[in-house]
Each structure stands twice: as structure tokens, then as C-alpha cells.
Amino acid sequence: MNEKKTSRSEPTNDNIKKVLASTFSYYNQFMENTKAFSKEWNYSKSSGWVQKVFDNKKALFYLKLLTNKFLISLTVRENEREILLNDIEIDFHKEQLKQAKKYSEGYAMRFSVTDKESFSGTILFIKKIIVLRKKKEPQPFPSRPITKRRILILPLLFLCYLLFPGCSGGTISMTNDAAFKIFNDKLPSQLEENLSIKEIETNVYLVTHSFPWASNNLVIKFKEGEYLFIDTPYTDEATEQVVQWLSGKDFKKIKITAINTHFHNDRLGGNGYLKKIGAVIYGSDLTVKLLKERGLGNGVLDMLKDSSMQKYYTYWQNVKLTPPDSLFSLKNGLTLSFANESWEVYYPGPGHTQDNIVVYYPKKKILFGGCLIKSMESNSKGFVGDADLTNWYSSAYNVLTKYPDAALVIPGHGKIGGRELITHTMDLVK
Numbered sequence: 001m002n003e004k005k006t007s008r009s010e011p012t013n014d015n016i017k018k019v020l021a022s023t024f025s026y027y028n029q030f031m032e033n034t035k036a037f038s039k040e041w042n043y044s045k046s047s048g049w050v051q052k053v054f055d056n057k058k059a060l061f062y063l064k065l066l067t068n069k070f071l072i073s074l075t076v077r078e079n080e081r082e083i084l085l086n087d088i089e090i091d092f093h094k095e096q097l098k099q100a101k102k103y104s105e106g107y108a109m110r111f112s113v114t115d116k117e118s119f120s121g122t123i124l125f126i127k128k129i130i131v132l133r134k135k136k137e138p139q140p141f142p143s144r145p146i147t148k149r150r151i152l153i154l155p156l157l158f159l160c161y162l163l164f165p166g167c168s169g170g171t172i173s174m175t176n177d178a179a180f181k182i183f184n185d186k187l188p189s190q191l192e193e194n195l196s197i198k199e200i201e202t203n204v205y206l207v208t209h210s211f212p213w214a215s216n217n218l219v220i221k222f223k224e225g226e227y228l229f230i231d232t233p234y235t236d237e238a239t240e241q242v243v244q245w246l247s248g249k250d251f252k253k254i255k256i257t258a259i260n261t262h263f264h265n266d267r268l269g270g271n272g273y274l275k276k277i278g279a280v281i282y283g284s285d286l287t288v289k290l291l292k293e294r295g296l297g298n299g300v301l302d303m304l305k306d307s308s309m310q311k312y313y314t315y316w317q318n319v320k321l322t323p324p325d326s327l328f329s330l331k332n333g334l335t336l337s338f339a340n341e342s343w344e345v346y347y348p349g350p351g352h353t354q355d356n357i358v359v360y361y362p363k364k365k366i367l368f369g370g371c372l373i374k375s376m377e378s379n380s381k382g383f384v385g386d387a388d389l390t391n392w393y394s395s396a397y398n399v400l401t402k403y404p405d406a407a408l409v410i411p412g413h414g415k416i417g418g419r420e421l422i423t424h425t426m427d428l429v430k
Helices: 013-033 078-085 094-099 116-134 148-163 169-175 236-250 271-276 285-294 307-318 392-402 420-429
Strands: 039-044 048-055 058-066 069-076 107-113 189-192 195-201 204-210 214-223 226-230 255-259 280-284 326-328 334-338 341-346 358-361 366-370 408-411
Touching: 013 058, 013 069, 013 107, 013 116, 058 116, 069 078, 069 116, 078 094, 078 116, 094 107, 107 116, 107 189, 116 189, 189 236, 195 236, 214 236, 214 408, 226 334, 236 271, 255 271, 255 334, 271 280, 280 285, 285 326, 366 420, 392 420, 408 420
Parallel strands: 226 255, 255 280, 280 326, 366 408
Antiparallel strands: 039 048, 048 058, 058 069, 069 107, 189 195, 195 204, 204 214, 214 226, 334 341, 341 358, 358 366
């Protein structure tokens, strides 16, 4: 019933109830809301048991059971996408729809149903698609009359199934469907409306949290049940969601080591939760000093005074940020080693802040540039309340020359890319 399942026994209602636990009621409501559509279970080695809900011959959506949650995947057609993006009632999955990968069938999306909020957002989304496609009562999966020719063929098909189980028609047609493929694709899992996690390399996850501005942090699995966090989401609550997602993936309690790349809230806002669960949190001595002196940073609250930002202003006005507890000097830097792998923490000089550092993962040639490095879509320096505009260019240049082999560069905000992000940053700040 999860990724490790190998049994060919079709799931029963009792099996489903046991696996889904608290989310079983949401599953039942999904079945009730789509009772007019034909359904069947299909098995594949890559995904285990997956339930297909038919929209005539095609799939309306696929459903996969996991421990305490279930996944829904579907494809949105081109004309549907435009309508849904402009639908004021849809909010929960709109950001994912904007970034969805396009296949020949449409834009592939995958949702995780874990609680009331994710259930409500997902079922509304599917209802909207049903209305767009049907405009009338859905027809059940069409069946063909049994002819003499079909009667003669049936024994041959049964023999094929016995000798070659993979030749069953349901599995073959399903695995060619984009909505089915994305169960195993490295697409973002939407943990909340404003929080997603995506595997960008094997055991390397990009976490994006918007509170209110989208911000990146990196999570690396270096050993079974053990992870390195490079920065955190903005809040303790979002950080807890990420940890719970990782715990569910490993089916056990996990151990975390973290690094904060500077003192702003988008880098260490989740430290409080990490400290609560016993994580070791590294940061520079200057990061602790600046956090104590400046708090959120010069001018951050001023950016949130607009009425549309009221909930963020209230949150950040009252929150107390937790500093890192394992300190190192910027002059000496830091090298972390786990499971025969290393991560290099490097201070190139001031830029976005006085204390900004970068982290390099040599094995996979991944450079986490944090807020020192801008994304290609950035056309300005961004927030400069604590910046050193005089030295930012030379600090970025130091990163460029220090890591000539970096293949993947992750900025603090925006899309990931290559070393061109570093030269783009230099152009913006010179």
C-alpha cells in the first residue's frame, strides 16, 4: 500500500482504512464525489497499486495510497488551464498549476491529501475540471458486447496473463499516461498552499516556502533517516510540515543537521522547531550577532505594512527568531562531513548581508548560493536593507572563481540554474 508494496492482492476497503487512518474519511468523500465515474485498481512495479478513475476511456485522475495520506495525479488541458488560473474560487493549487510540466496530454499535476485543507482544495479543483469537461452527466467506462471473436480471444489473453503478468492491458495503457507517470517523476509535492518540496537530484530536495515571498532552502538525505538542512522555511510551522513529510517518507523519526546562511528570517525562521526536535544548527558568530542587533533586518516590517500583507506583518511583529547554536567564525569557514561525504561552507565576503555564506556539495556539484546569488528572472538587487552594495560584486566573483565546477546553482529566491546565475548577479550589483 506504499512505495515498498510488492503484493498483487488488490486493496480491500479494510486495507485502505488501515493505511490511510485519519485520511480515510477524505478518501471516502473522493469516492462519493466521483461515484458516477468507473474505477479500477492497476498494479505496476514502479508505483504499486494505483486506482484509476475513468473519464470515458481516459483518466480523470489517478489515486495512490500512502501511509496517512493519498496522492492524486491528473492532467489539465490547455484550455482548462487558462480558465482555472482565472477562477477566483481556486487558490490552493493555482501556483502549482502555473509551474506544471506540460506533456502531450496536458499539464501534469500531483496533489497530496493529508488534512481537511488539502482535501478541500483538491476536491474543488477536480470538481471544476469535471464541470469543464462534462457539461452533462459523465458516462461510465464503455463496454463492448461479447462476440464470438472475443470469446475465442479471451483464453489466449488469460494464457498471456499467466505467462507474462506485465501484459495486462490496464497496466500498459496506464504507464503511457502522463498523469500516471508523474507519481515517479521529480515534481513538487504540495505540502500546503504556499509550501512545496521537489527532488531535484537523487536524495536532494528543494523546498520553496512563500511567506509572503517565495524562498528556497535545500534538504539533503545523506544517510537513512538523516538529513542536512541548508536554511529553513520561513516559519516553525512550515519547517514542521517538511520534517513530517520526510519522516513519512522514511517511516521513522529522523535526525537533522542544519546550516543557516545568514541572519534573515527566510534563512532561519524554522530554527525554533528544529531546536525543539534536537537538531544541531550551525551558523556563523556574525549571524548570531546581527540577529541579536537587528532582528528581522532593517526595513523588513516596513515592507509588510500594506493592508494586503496584514497577516504577515502581525506574524513577524510578534515572532522571536531562534539563533543557530553551533557557531563557527567566518574567517575559518566550516566543512561538514557525513557518511563519507562533505559539504563546504564558504564566506566570500559581504553582499546581500554582512554574514552571507554559500554551501557547496562537491559530490553532486551543487552550490547553494542563498540570497547572495540572484535568479535569472531577477531584474533588481531585491531587498537591500542590510546589503553591502560596494562589495557585493567582488563577493559574487569570489564564488564564481572558487567553484568553477558547480553544475547546479540554487539562489535564495527564484528558479535554480547554473553558473550563469552568478554572472547575472554580478551584472545586477555592479
